[in-house]
Amino acid sequence: MKTLYSRIVLTTIAIMVVSSFIAFVLSNLYYQYNLKPFNDQKVTAMAKDIGHFYDSHPEIDIHEYLHHLGQLGYQFYLVNDQGKEWLYGGIFRKQDLPRETVQQVLGGTVYHGIAEFPSGLFITGFFDNVLSNSIGIPLQVDGTPQALFIRPDITVQFGEMRIFFSIIMVIAILLSILLVGIITRFIVKPIVKLTEATQSVAQGQYNIELNVTRRDELGQLADRFSQMAKSLAQLEQMRQEFVSNVSHEIQSPLASIQGFSQTLQTKRLSEEQQQHYLSIIEAESRRMSQLSKQLLMLASLDKEENILERTTFDVAEQIKQVLFHTEWSWRSKDLTIDMSLPSTYIYGDQQMLHQVWTNLITNSIKFTPAEGVISLRISEQNKHCRIEVSDTGIGIPQEHLPHIFNRFYRVDEARDRSEGSSGLGLSITLKIVELHGGHIEVTSEPGMGTTFTVTLPII
DSSP, rough: OOHHHHHHHHHHHHHHHHHHHHHHHHHHHIIIIHHHHHHHHHHHHHHHHHHHHHHHOSSSOOHHHHHHHHTTTEEEEETTTTTTEESSSSSSSSSSOOOOHHHHHHHOOOEHHHHHHOTTTTTGGGGOOOOSSSSEEEEEEEEEEEEEEEOOOHHHHHHHHHHHHHHHHHHHHHHHHHHHHHHHHHHHHHHHHHHHHHHHHHOOOOOOOOOOOOOHHHHHHHHHHHHHHHHHHHHHHHHHHHHOOOOOOOHHHHHHHHHHHHHHHHHHHHHHHHHHHHHHHHHHHHHHHHHHHHHHHHHHHHSSSSSOEEEEEEEHHHHHHHHHHHHHHHHHHHHEEEOOOOOOOOEEEEHHHHHHHHHHHHHHHHOOOOOOEEEEEEEEEEEEEEEEEESSOOOOGGGGGGGTTTTOSSSSSSHHHTTOOOOOOHHHHHHHHHHOOEEEEEEEETEEEEEEEEEEEEE
């Protein structure tokens, strides 16, 4: 299996090779269509200058003259009409000049061999040391027509530079490969740590410290992964607490039912005692039933998949129905209901929102002393419906407010259990409100009462 490190190194080297090949092709094309005509004109002008200078000084020995010029970095080929040849400067690798070309130059035509040299894609004619890749001019030597062919001697003019550039290129390639390997190792190192961290998470170990200080995309990925691991650790802790709480909530009524059932079976009890114990068993059974229903509802809400059956309805009328259904509870405590419920239509799930108002109102009734006041208010603000449920009850201490929507959380464990509370009502309320795109707030002061404010979009 190829590692990411090897993939990056091989990909980078492949890119270097391909880019070098493309650069070589483009540079050759540039030479063929731009530099080669320019070189032809330059060498032609040089050849003509040599011819004019000799014509102006016929007393100079042509052979000695060309011999000295050849030592300056040029190659010469001189041939007369009899076919006699002379070479000066460097030796041509190949003397491939056709006889017809020589005859044309002897007849007075200038030969542009550099411009006419074959332009194959991978042939850089400037470095091809053949006689046909030269400039030919006619020349009169002692009244005899001769042809002079000239080209720069690349070995003399650029020999050291070619070696120098070759060394630079080899060193650059080797250093590039070495640096690619080192830098890639640096890049891949956080990914290796992330891979090891994912293996730890898969094994249930969430306390992970990546210690990645980079600020690039990989550093951000490492930070997000660390946050995810912390979230998973919290989720696992919540799951364990949830299982523990559910087990405890079920175990308590089961123990009561089992104990009182055994008591009813093994002891002689009066009819009054039997009815008392049976009523306790019934209450505990009802409590377990309520707990199971709430757990099923939470499981359904957590899925968040097409669970809302939205319709347009009057939320004020719905709250009044909840008050009617709980009338016996608040009348038995002689509570005052202060209402300001103008007709307000919203688009939502009637059954679920009915559960929200039932939870909030029953909580207010439960924790408000006799002759207290419960206030209900509805108002509209910026296409949102604002519902307030206030009471003058016992209130909630400030340290408990951030946790009251947590599952199975109770402000007063003993009192809530005695009143049959499971600690899931407000969790369900929060989830339903959030599913409707709204939010819920709570303010409270011990001894002064509590206010729950639900904000829902109207449409």
